[in-house]
Amino acid sequence: MLPPSYGLALLLTTLVALGPLSTDLYLPALPGLTQTFNTDVAQVQLTLSVFLIGFAVAQLIYGPLSDRYGRRSLMLFGLALYLLASLGCMLAPSIDALIVARFFQALGACAGPVLGRAIVRDVYGPLQAARVLAYISGAMAIAPMIGPFFGGWLTAWFGWRANFAALALFAAVMLAVVFAMLGESNAHRDPAATQPRRILKNFRALLSARSYLGYLLCTSFAYGALFSFISGSSFVLIQLYGLSPQWFGVSFGLVVTGYICGTLITARFTLRLGPARMVKMGAVLGALAGTLMVALALMGVRGVWAILLPMFGVLVAAGLIMPNAFGGALAPYPKMAGAASALMGFVQMALAAGVGIVVGHAYDGTAIPMTGAIALCGWAVLASYWLLVRPSSEPSLQPPSCGKG
Numbered sequence: 321m322l323p324p325s326y327g328l329a330l331l332l333t334t335l336v337a338l339g340p341l342s343t344d345l346y347l348p349a350l351p352g353l354t355q356t357f358n359t360d361v362a363q364v365q366l367t368l369s370v371f372l373i374g375f376a377v378a379q380l381i382y383g384p385l386s387d388r389y390g391r392r393s394l395m396l397f398g399l400a401l402y403l404l405a406s407l408g409c410m411l412a413p414s415i416d417a418l419i420v421a422r423f424f425q426a427l428g429a430c431a432g433p434v435l436g437r438a439i440v441r442d443v444y445g446p447l448q449a450a451r452v453l454a455y456i457s458g459a460m461a462i463a464p465m466i467g468p469f470f471g472g473w474l475t476a477w478f479g480w481r482a483n484f485a486a487l488a489l490f491a492a493v494m495l496a497v498v499f500a501m502l503g504e505s506n507a508h509r510d511p512a513a514t515q516p517r518r519i520l521k522n523f524r525a526l527l528s529a530r531s532y533l534g535y536l537l538c539t540s541f542a543y544g545a546l547f548s549f550i551s552g553s554s555f556v557l558i559q560l561y562g563l564s565p566q567w568f569g570v571s572f573g574l575v576v577t578g579y580i581c582g583t584l585i586t587a588r589f590t591l592r593l594g595p596a597r598m599v600k601m602g603a604v605l606g607a608l609a610g611t612l613m614v615a616l617a618l619m620g621v622r623g624v625w626a627i628l629l630p631m632f633g634v635l636v637a638a639g640l641i642m643p644n645a646f647g648g649a650l651a652p653y654p655k656m657a658g659a660a661s662a663l664m665g666f667v668q669m670a671l672a673a674g675v676g677i678v679v680g681h682a683y684d685g686t687a688i689p690m691t692g693a694i695a696l697c698g699w700a701v702l703a704s705y706w707l708l709v710r711p712s713s714e715p716s717l718q719p720p721s722c723g724k725g
Contacts, residue, residue: 332456379430402491529652544697545610545701
């Protein structure tokens with residue numbers, strides 16, 4: 321069993337950040353890809369949605385495999401695949417080739433978050449997991465905060481391919497570090513974890529637990545709101561409001577500080593209030609902030625502030641919801657933490673991919689499709705909490721001194 325340490329937490333943070341870094345670094349290049357490959361917004365946006373589809377599918381594979389064989393070897397495999405696929409993205413001669421390479425890049429990138437979260441559950445236990453995930457999520461937010469900033473400059477100086485060259489270099493470094501430093505954390509290996517009947521039985525058991533299903537939907541819709549912004553913001557802020565790729569990166573980074581604020585609040589208060597109450601706070605805030613954003617768009621209010629200020633609130637809400645939802649959902653399942661994490665990640669990514677495709681196809685030269693999707697996802701989080709998490713607040717998901725959420 322790996323001992324808890326600051327070095328381990330830092331390594332897991334970097335590995336979990338592999339997913340958002342893979343989507344956020346090249347966001348400033350998206351509008352330019354429409355001209356480079358002579359295609360439309362919906363086709364370029366597929367490089368994001370296909371990534372999420374691959375990410376979602378791979379989690380269903382990594383989770384059970386890691387429950388049976390352990391986390392370390394699969395992490396090494398995923399990083400090696402990610403390195404090769406990043407080189408494929410860099411050399412892609414067409415938009416179709418880039419979409420295919422992004423799918424395989426997702427298959428590799430998925431190892432970082434799904435196995436990283438399972439390692440947190442392995443090492444830190446049920447009650448501390450939500451708190452540690454909050455710290456990791458807060459530090460991980462540095463990736464989407466600085467990713468578009470550096471991606472904007474890389475795009476301006478060297479072109480869009482430089483973004484994928486940077487990701488390939490990052491993967492090579494992480495592969496070497498994991499090989500040298502990461503030990504095995506799974507002390508409860510399940511020889512039957514990869515049997516199809518057992519996988520289906522585990523997933524059925526998870527989905528039949530009201531609290532797990534509620535937390536799953538909360539984190540999935542919260543990420544759907546975030547991905548609506550990821551998939552639509554570069555077109556709205558660059559094409560519609562005239563920001564340069566560099567200033568788009570700065571604006572994106574400023575908004576992401578909201579997520580950091582949310583995760584810091586989570587880390588400070590989760591042990592005192594419990595995951596359910598923290599999710600409730602985030603759900604209310606996210607619904608209100610999303611409603612304000614779409615209301616401003618419907619009233620025809622133009623300006624970068626009309627997008628960025630409400631989105632800051634949405635991201636504070638996401639920082640309250642996502643770590644607590646993951647921690648609360650995984651707490652009762654030490655022997656199938658990989659499967660539980662994988663199923664949550666699959667639903668989260670699949671839902672976000674669908675939302676992203678809708679936002680891409682609905683883009684009409686206004687901010688309404690993006691802001692409308694964000695608002696709908698915010699209200700869906702609140703409904704999921706109210707209908708599933710609140711009535712099922714099980715004592716096992718709360719600290720002993722806490723009441724019901």
